[in-house]
Amino acid sequence: AQRVTQPEKLLSVFKGAPVELKCNYSYSGSPELFWYVQYSRQRLQLLLRHISRESIKGFTADLNKGETSFHLKKPFAQEEDSAMYYCALSGRGSSGSARQLTFGSGTQLTVLP
Amino acid sequence: KAGVTQTPRYLIKTRGQQVTLSCSPISGHRSVSWYQQTPGQGLQFLFEYFSETQRNKGNFPGRFSGRQFSNSRSEMNVSTLELGDSALYLCASSLGLPGESSYNEQFFGPGTRLTVL
16 A cells, blocks of 8 residues: 655745655555645646656755655745645555555645745 | 646535536546545545546545546546535546656646535
8 A cells, every 4th residue: 555644734934944845655666756736726736756856946855765755845935835735656556557646635835924 | 738627617416416527638648537635535546547448446435436538538427425525526637658757747627626415
C-alpha cells in the first residue's frame, strides 16, 4: 500500500521568511513524488516533481529515500505563495498494473505580510 | 489549448438517486483519472481510464463506476446516492503513455460539486 502524510494542516509564515512544507511517504517500490498546488479559486496544478530536480517559483523539493521524505522548501516566502499544497506519490495501485496518484491531506500555507 | 472541462459544475441530488458526471480531457490526452475531494478524506483516487480501458481503480464501492469513450471523454456514474457522496469530483487528464514520465503530469478540471440531500 502507498501512503502520503502531510503532518501540518495549516502553516503560517511571514513574508520573507523561509518555509518548509513536510511530506513523508510509505511505498515499497520506487516512487515518483510530486507537489501540486491549488491557489484560491483556481484549479489544482502541478508545481514540481522530484525527477525534474528543478526550482519552480523559488520552490525546491528533494527526495530523501532514507527518511522517505519529500519536503517542499522556499528560502523567502511571498504573499502570493499562499495556497493549499498537496504532496502526491505515483506508485503501482492495488491492482498492480498501473500507477496511480495518492495524495496527502494537504497543507494550507498562509504567508503573512 | 483548452483545459480539462467538467460538466455540470454543480449538482444537487437526493439520497437513492443516481448521477452521471462528464469530463472532457485536453485535446490529445488519452488518460483520464477521477478523484473525490472531501474536507475529511482529502483527495482520493477513484479510477483511471486509458484508451477506453479502466487501468486502475481505487477503494470505492461498486456504486461508483466510469467509462471512457473513443474520443477520450469520460463519464463517471454514482448509483444509489448516499449523503456521504457529497463531494467535489475532480477529473484529470494526462498526455503520455503509462510508464512515461509525462504520464504522471496530470491536468485537473475545475470539478463538479455534488450535494446529496
